[in-house]
Amino acid sequence: MKKTVLFLSAVLLSASALAQHSDQEVKEDIQRHRGMAAAHEGAAKCLEAGKGEKVCMAELQAACKGLALGKYCGMRHAH
Template sequence: MKRLAFVLLACVLSVPAWAQHSDKETQEDIKRHRAMAAAHEAAAKCLASGKGEKACMEQLAIDCKGLAIGKYCGMRHAH
């Protein structure tokens, strides 16, 4: 009986893994990823121009606001 309960619980908990995005959700994800990539490309160009890390990271934070998890579109360097 315990084994059956465990199997049923495992099935219930794994249901979200089976869920697929709708076409609309997939298109929204694509737009978000492109926007994140554009924000990071702009940050790279900013750094390459010599503006300095502080100014470039401030702009990246602005560009990423509401776009992804975290202040920097979900990415931050380890230095």
């Protein structure tokens, strides 16, 4: 129950945050999310190719420059 309430609260906060953005800002956010998704897909393919974590992280950081905060391109794993 508590998780459901927290989830619904997050959804409502996200919806209200989007409502405060102009159409142009929403379009820019969509493009950033697509760019981050493409960068993460590239990182996955890099790892699949056996290039190694250091090489793939460097490629991810380069692909994400200007898109997301932090060195993990807006996403951090548990490891």
